[in-house]
Amino acid sequence: MVDVKERVPAIDGWFTTGELPALLGSRCSACGSYFFPREEMLCRNPDCSGRELQSVELSRRGRIWSFTDNRYQPPPPYVAADPFVPYVIVAVELAAERMVVLGQLVPGVDVTGLHAGDEVELVLGTLYEDDDHEYLVWKWQPVAGAAR
Ligand SMILES: [Zn+2]
Numbered sequence: 001m002v003d004v005k006e007r008v009p010a011i012d013g014w015f016t017t018g019e020l021p022a023l024l025g026s027r028c029s030a031c032g033s034y035f036f037p038r039e040e041m042l043c044r045n046p047d048c049s050g051r052e053l054q055s056v057e058l059s060r061r062g063r064i065w066s067f068t069d070n071r072y073q074p075p076p077p078y079v080a081a082d083p084f085v086p087y088v089i090v091a092v093e094l095a096a097e098r099m100v101v102l103g104q105l106v107p108g109v110d111v112t113g114l115h116a117g118d119e120v121e122l123v124l125g126t127l128y129e130d131d132d133h134e135y136l137v138w139k140w141q142p143v144a145g146a147a148r
Contacts, residue, residue: 010127010135013038021124022057023101023138029054034097058101061143062092064118065100069111079128079135090140092120106141119143 009015014037015023025036028043030050036058043050073084088105105114106125120140127137 005129005132005134007124007134007136010137015122015124015138016057017124017136020060021122021138022060023122025056025058025097026053027056028052034058034094034099036097036099036101058099059094059096060122061119062094062101062140064090064114064116064120064140065093066091066116067105067111067114081128088114090114090120092140104137104139106139109142114142 007017009017013024015021023036024038025034026038026040027034028045028048028050029052031043031045031048033043033045033048034056035044035053038055039053041051041053043053067088067090069086069088071086073080085107087107088109088111089102090105091100091102093100104125105120106123119142121143122138123141124136125139127135129135
């Protein structure tokens with residue numbers, strides 16, 4: 001028997017967990033600004049007094065705006081693998097939303113081959129696990145063969 005752990009989001013309400021996962025943001029009905037994480041009460045655009053914010057799925061693809069290699073274990077509440085496994089943080093620009101979202105790059109990608117402008121796609125990966133659960137978070141995965 002293979003023991004399959006239940007896969008659950010590490011943070012509730014920040015992303016969908018279907019076959020094509022997406023980040024959950026909100027969009028102001030008045031000015032069209034997007035927010036991530038979701039904004040529930042008020043539009044944060046200082047020139048807008050909008051109070052109607054719709055929950056929306058954000059684009060699943062974007063382009064790398066900046067990235068860095070993290071070789072130091074972040075302090076709690078970050079739950080790190082033991083021993084700590086370095087990872088790459090990418091800032092990804094979503095064109096339609098005109099916003100930049102941070103996230104980890106999928107493991108196993110050689111950072112020396114990474115460039116600003118590279119296209120990436122949102123996937124789910126394991127942030128950490130315990131005996132019964134795998135805790136998921138979004139990660140960015142380079143799109144194979146994508147033109148820059
Ligand atoms: Zn607004």
